[in-house]
Amino acid sequence: MGKRITREMREQRAREANFDPDKSKLSGERVLRGLEPCVERGYNDMWEIWEEYCETSQNCDIFDEQTKKHFIIFLAKITKGMQSLKDPRPKPSSIWQRWKRFTANWARKKGEQLPHDVTNSGTMFIRQELHKHVPLNLKPHERHYLTEIHFKNLLQQLWWNDWYLFPYPIYRVYLSATLKLCMYSSGRVGEYVESTARLGSGRGLHVPQDLTILVICNRKNQPEVIIRPTRDAKGMSEKKNKHPQHPMAEDIESLPLYLNPVLEPLAICLARGLFRDFKTADEIFALEPPPGEYYELVLGTPSIPLYGSQLPGEYFPGTPFFEVMSDKGPTGRILNASWLDDGLAKLGRRGGYDNRISFHDIRAEALVRADENGYSKDELMKFAGHGDPRMFFESYMPATSSVGGVENILGLARRRDISMHFRGLSLRRHPRLWQALPAKVRQELEDSPECAKLNDQIGELTARIQAASTDDMRQKLQDQRQNLYKQKHQLLAIKLDTWQLRLPKERKPGTTEHEDNTPLYHWTWFERVAHLMPERKRLSRLLPLSVPLRSPEGRQALEDMIAICRQKNPVxxxxxxxxxxxxxxxxxxxxxxxxxxxxxxxxxxxxxxxxxxxxxxxxxxxxxxxxxxxxxxxxxxxxxxxxxxxxxxxxxxxxxxxxRGxxxxxxxxxxxxxxxxxxxxxxxxxxxxxxxxxxxxxxxxxxxxxxxxxxxxxxxxxxxxxxxxxxxxxxxxxxxxxxxxxxxxxxxxxxxxxxxxxxxxxxxxxxxxxxxxxxxxxxxxxxxxxxxxxxxxxxxxxxxxxxxxGPSNKLFSPNQTSSDGSRDRTREDSSSGSCDNDDNKNNSLGVTEAGGLASVSLSHIDPRLFEPGTW
Ligand SMILES: [Zn+2]
Ligand SMILES: [Zn+2]
Ligand SMILES: [Zn+2]
Incomplete structure (x- = not known):
């Protein structure tokens, strides 16, 4: 036992440490729990609405049932649904979220919680009666599972014949990498890139601190690369040491290259010169640790500037692994979840899926598979990054039971090949989905009164723009015209959506891709231009091969991916x-x-x-x-x-x-x-x-x-x-x-x-x-x-x-700039092309972690659809 400390000693220590006996300098306010910026914004927004309501209705007694119900109705009336273009009605859950935010903030502002009967009666009103006063979208939320087959389809769409050109070629590698990282680690959308809830924080996967790469001598006595990313898991801001880490190995036995988890991370590290000691894949593959040993490949700052320059990081120590690019090179900023969410949704639509695919569908499947594979509850919780063991059952367990009822009774061997088909059913796919309207439908839409009126107005504005005398006036008119184009785009987008969504449901089972009467313009595009993209052309041939990463084919694929990362122009x-x-x-x-x-x-x-x-x-x-x-x-x-x-x-x-010219x-x-x-x-x-x-x-x-x-x-x-x-x-x-x-x-x-x-x-x-x-x-x-x-x-x-x-049918826009060109770049940067995007942001406060569910993005539509002069 240590020496007893006397009162004199305590006083002396306080004196020595400059303890100030005057307490009047300290603030008299209660200390509240710190909030994530996004939550705080949500709280403040709700409080503003409440204060506005109080002003206009001259009554702010929340204990009064009439006032409370009236306020909730007001709230519902000013809330728009996530897919406001298709269905403007909000879901009861989003009103309830806002109500919860309001009551929670009440406790912070007023210093005491609202009594349970007050908050609960509000909740019950939203659940049971609100729809009688305000039109609500009462369709229950359906959990989708991105099963293995869908996962493969998406990667194939990305690497086999994709007609979409990302603004920067490295983004294709990023998307491929995040798809796999999330699938293999059950990651959420905002854990490897910056989450929408942590906007401006710059958090996500950074090197060197969040990525460890080892070369081990494996059980086959062969050298093997293992990567281990760290997930900046949701709800674990205070527990950094508990962030889940997921080792992923190079050896995937006889599976094809495109499923290899190590491929893209290695390509990104090599393309950017992140390895302190190695410059090429061959140098890494030449390492042979003795049996039972391992080598760590130390990561550092990028030593290879892309497109000429590297701007210094703004927020965080280390380099974002998924970095925002600009024409001048990497910007030091990390990509965010809306980029990723949108990228996946568009990829899904290009891949022929009718529902908007989200990263949470990937996570759900990863967790269900881990459960089916018999891991313990604790292992599952660690994998998921859950703090509560009930979370899995309540939020992710599919409706289709994984217990084989027949095998169970008849004593047959356990079947693992059935339930996933049912889980994957809600994501319907048409492998040759219409990607644009056929000429005739498109023309008929042009001729419709609604569109014709817009066309007239656009024509009139164009004439006025040409005649405008000042730049100011011209700009004003151009803005007006832009707005009209936007409206026209919406008309076309809704029409295309209708066409697209019907196809997967109406497709006759057993129809081969070539018997389908879908126009093939987009589907043959890559074949027509592949000679302008030698790396992608080669990758589309190499990635399906079932060869090890360190085989000559694997090394070539790695080289090609590195080349793509370093390209500024994909063409x-x-x-x-x-x-x-x-x-x-x-x-x-x-x-x-x-x-x-x-x-x-x-x-x-x-x-x-x-x-x-x-x-x-x-x-x-x-x-x-x-x-x-x-x-x-x-x-x-x-x-x-x-x-x-x-x-x-x-x-x-x-x-x-x-x-691109x-x-x-x-x-x-x-x-x-x-x-x-x-x-x-x-x-x-x-x-x-x-x-x-x-x-x-x-x-x-x-x-x-x-x-x-x-x-x-x-x-x-x-x-x-x-x-x-x-x-x-x-x-x-x-x-x-x-x-x-x-x-x-x-x-x-x-x-x-x-x-x-x-x-x-x-x-x-x-x-x-x-x-x-x-x-x-x-x-x-x-x-x-x-x-x-x-x-x-x-x-x-x-x-x-x-x-x-058989003859291929293409849908619209055969000419010039093909799928995107430089216009797309501006669209990506300003995000002005997608009307739904903005809507998405406005509403992101209304959703939980599944915020990505959002609306079906319309910006997968070729921008030329609404530009004059391209026809
Ligand atoms: Zn010839
Ligand atoms: Zn010449
Ligand atoms: Zn013909």
Whole structure:
């Protein structure tokens, strides 16, 4: 026992430590529990509403039942549903949340809690009576589970054939990494990136402190990389030492590369130079710790600047692992949960899912699987980051029992392959979901009174903008017009949503992807542009392989992913039109073209190279289908004839396509292709911009008359159409050639007589009777060539694969900038494109941790849908 301390000693210690006997300097206020910024905002908002209510109703006696009910009704009236576009009615739960916030804040403000009967009567009023006064959305919340099959579908969508271009290529790797991290660790959306509830805190996964990487000598006596991320778990701000950590191993046996948890984290670390001692994957894979030993790979600050520069971190020690990028490089800021949530929801829609997928669906599945796999309650709690053992049962346990009732009674072996199918059922998918409206529906929407009115107003504003005398005035008018575009976008988005949501439900089981009558523009896009994205093209081939990460294929995949992380622009130059050392490759021209915009760059090189080759050889022509130059006229003519004789070697999408200014495919005129009176080179003439293709098409349109049946004219189809407009719809849907903007052939209200076409917008919900020309509705011209002959041709890239299976139908917007281009970048940055996003933010206070449920985002729609001049 220590020495007894006397009173004198205590006084001396207090004196020595400068204890101030004067207490008047201290605040007299009670100390309240500190709040997370988001909670505090919610409390303050509610208090403001209460004070406003008191002012207007001149009564603030919350103990009075009438006042209380009246206040709750007021609250419900001013609250909008999460998906306010589709359903403006709020859910009772969100009103109840606000009520709880109000009562909790009452206790803080007034120093004493409201009596239980007061708060409870409010709760009961919301549950039982409120819907009689205010329209409420009474549909119960359904928990979705992102089962293994859905998880794989999403990753495949991201890496196999995705047409979406992220503003920065590294974001694709980020999304892939977070999907896996969350699935393998049951992470919440705001734990690896900054949570919405902790906005501005900069919290999330940081290196070096939250990521540990080891190379161990594993049970097979082989070296193996293990990563261990730390989750900044929700509700554990005060218990940092208890944050769950999840080791994930490189060895996933015979499963394919794309499921490997180590792939993306390793790629990100190497791309950014985060390893203190290693620069390449080969150096890491060469490490061989002795049996039973391990090496730690120390992480440090990034040593490789992306796109040239690295801005210093703003909030946190360490580097955010998922960092916001800018054109000038990493910004030091961490990506946030809305980015991730939105990214996943859009990916889900692109992957064909009707429901909005959220990260919580991933977490739910991870927890259920852990439970099914027989881990103990304590292990499960640690894995989940739960402090309360009841949480799992109450919030995550699926309705479908995992006890096999039949096996249980009949003494059969336990089946583990059944319940997950039922769990995954609520996420319905159509593997070829419409990604845009077909030309006809789109046109009918344009012609609808609602849209026509907006179009008129837009036209009027455009004229006024052109005539505006001052910049100020112009800006004002432009803002007004922007607003109208937004409204139009909403109309289109709702229409597309209707189309999209119906498909997964109506799909006949057993239908193969190719029998589906869904237009395939988006689904063939990647194939059409893959030659401009060599890394992604290779990855789409490598990632499905069932090989170890340290195999040659695995290393190549890692290299490609590192390259993607470091790219600023996802699009490389056309393989035939590449600058050499930044200069034009043409003989005699050494112009520096590297800094030119992509469009100017390839056009210069194409013209210059063609001219110089012509000078040299007397003739030069590029076959864009095969990506090869021909220097002899006769040989080229023969080559063109070869293509014409074998239509399956010509992609069925004839429309001009470029990505971020770089040409992916020139346009071909369908009428020319089928015109046997022309020479082969004339027929296969490549149009190098949409305008010249349109000019050529217009010549054919001029001679067509509506009362005579007309044919597509191309090599691929021999179907007849009754009107020019019908033909144009066909060109757009099947051949990716946009319907000309001028619509001289159709009077308002006149319907072109396709079977079952909806008479107006409202009709579409009655069933999928709409008719577009599809595989089943017209015969392809038969060709006599056998498949084996095709192989002789030096054709490396194009999608005659799909042309052989049946014509693909694309939905709108075949021209120019493909899926996003730079416009998307601005959209991502300003988030002005998605009207629903804002709504999302406004309402984020009204939801619990599942805040991501939010609304179905509309911004997956191509922005060109609502831009003038692209048609
Ligand atoms: Zn040149
Ligand atoms: Zn060719
Ligand atoms: Zn056709």
């Amino acid at each position: 490389s130059d056309h393989p035939n039109l590449k600058p050499v050392n930044g200069c034009c490759p043409a003989h005699g021209c050494s112009m520096e073209v590297e800094s030119l915009p992509a469009k100017k760059r390839w056009k210069h090189i194409y013209r210059c190279l063609k001219r110089s080759l012509q000078k040299q050889h007397g003739f030069a022509s590029l076959c864009f289908i095969c990506c090869s130059w021909f220097m002899q006229e006769a040989e080229f003519a023969q080559h063109c004839q070869y293509h014409l004789d074998r239509p399956e070697t010509i992609p069925i999408q004839y429309g001009y396509l470029e990505v 770089m040409i992916a495919s020139p346009g071909y005129c369908p009428q020319r292709l089928g015109d046997a009176s022309k020479s082969a080179t004339e027929r296969l003439k490549a149009f190098l911009d949409p305008q010249s293709l349109k000019k050529d098409m217009d010549k054919y349109y001029e001679v067509l008359e509506d009362d005579k049946p007309m044919e597509c004219g191309s090599l691929h189809c021999d179907v007849l159409f009754n009107s020019v407009l019908e033909l144009q719809y066909h060109y757009q849907d099947v051949h990716c050639i946009p319907v000309p903007r001028k619509r001289s052939n159709v009077k308002p209200g006149e319907k072109s007589g396709a079977a079952g076409s909806p008479q107006d917008g409202d009709n579409t919900s009655s069933g999928l009777e709409f008719h577009i020309t599809t595989a089943g509705s017209f015969k392809r011209k038969r060709t006599e060539t056998s498949d084996s002959e095709i192989i002789d041709l030096p054709v490396k890239r194009h999608n005659y694969g799909s042309a052989c299976r």
